Amino acid sequence: MTRVGYVRGLAQRRVKYRFDLEPPRPIARWVAEELGNVATLLEEEWEAVFCPIMQLPSLGSLLIEWNGGHLVADVSICAPVSHPGAPHLSFEIPVDRVDICVEPIAPPGTAAKYITLHTPTVKSLGRVTLRGGYAIVKYRGLLFAVEARWRGDPRGGITLELARYRCEPYNLGEAVRKLKSILEPRRM
Secondary structure: OEEEEEEEOOOOEEEEEEEEEEEEEEHHHHHHHHHHHHHHHHHHHHOEEEEEEEEOOEEEEEEEEEOOEEEEEEEEEEEOOOOOOOOHHHHOOEEEEEEEEEEEOOOOOOOOEEEEEEEOOHHHHOOEEEEOOEEEEEEOOEEEEEEEEEEEOOOOOEEEEEEEOOOOOOOHHHHHHHHHHHHOOOOO
């Protein structure tokens, strides 16, 4: 059985999925047996592509479809062990539950390509703010950033180009710090 809730994350809230293990077993074994099912659950629930990394406690990332662009989120074990780098031995001890968290991160690397979107107003896309080369998007109660370029459309409205990304490795600490700096309003 899986329970879902919002909890405090590294830079903002994150979504936590709690998996009860019956019988208790080591995290490493549970991940080896169940990662495919977890990936399917997350892909269906978030309308995303799961990119496995498998450097415990990191499991990978999600490339979440949003208006043709990608919002990026980290997928990691957040309890009973978590970042930064838990000792390898901790993944071999039997546990009775594992919590996996989905937390927005800054896009890793550069865009693979951009898609073009025409819209009468940015607000017609939902809770979106354009700032410093990024579209900041409130999606499912979390703030994401996607690289974006925009200009006025001669026919009226705005032309927005949103980035799509590939599955790439990333440093979680750097990605969270970068997202935090993107989200902070600039002080004058």
